[in-house]
Amino acid sequence: MIGSIRGILIDKSPPWIQVDCGGIGYEIEVPMSTYYHLPELQSDIFLHVHMVVREDAQLLFGFLTKEEKSSFKSLIKINGIGAKVALSILSGVSMDQFSNAIEQQDVSLLVKIPGIGRKTAERLIVELKDKQDLKLQQSSQHSKNLTDIMDALEALGYSKSDIQKVIKNFNEDINVNEGIKQALQWLSS
Secondary structure (H helix, E strand, O other), X not given: OOOEEEEEEEEEEOOEEEEEEOOEEEEEEOOHHHHOOOOOOOOEEEEEEEEEEOOOOEEEEXXXXXXXXXXXXXXXXXXXXXXXXHHHXXXXXXXXXXXXXXXXXXXXXXXXXXXXXXXXXXXXXXXXXOOOOOXXXXXXXXXXXXXXXXXXXXXXXXXXXXXXXXXXXXXXXXXXXXXXXXXXXXXXX
């Protein structure tokens, strides 16, 4: 399996790009969130890749960050969500918006994403509302800080639902120590 690729970006036409790696051009499908941050043609590029092998095709899906790849993998595990719909989700809304829609059970936002109907939106909410995978696939440092804060609070015996209610109010730049202090104040009041 291919997990990442480094090479030269030789073509890009949404949602496809082509990366030359050792004289072989790999066609890779990327979400628009990755596409908009691609370098100029003929530039070096590194992508985290998820490979899907089917009877009739071998497909590569590329992402600039590990978090995006992880979110993609979490989405395709859901019954009825294939690679195309997962890419559509990653292209259509930010992970913050998506996780908030799941948390608030906002079907109306989810059905605005191409490829997501009412039934699929409801299934996404049911299957993801208690999972933390997608909630923390946001900016890497912010995500790491939130994970550390959540782990500390869980170790102190607080429930995930109580912790989620508290951390959704945190600023983007919160550090771990300050976050734990604030969370403990809010949880004890």
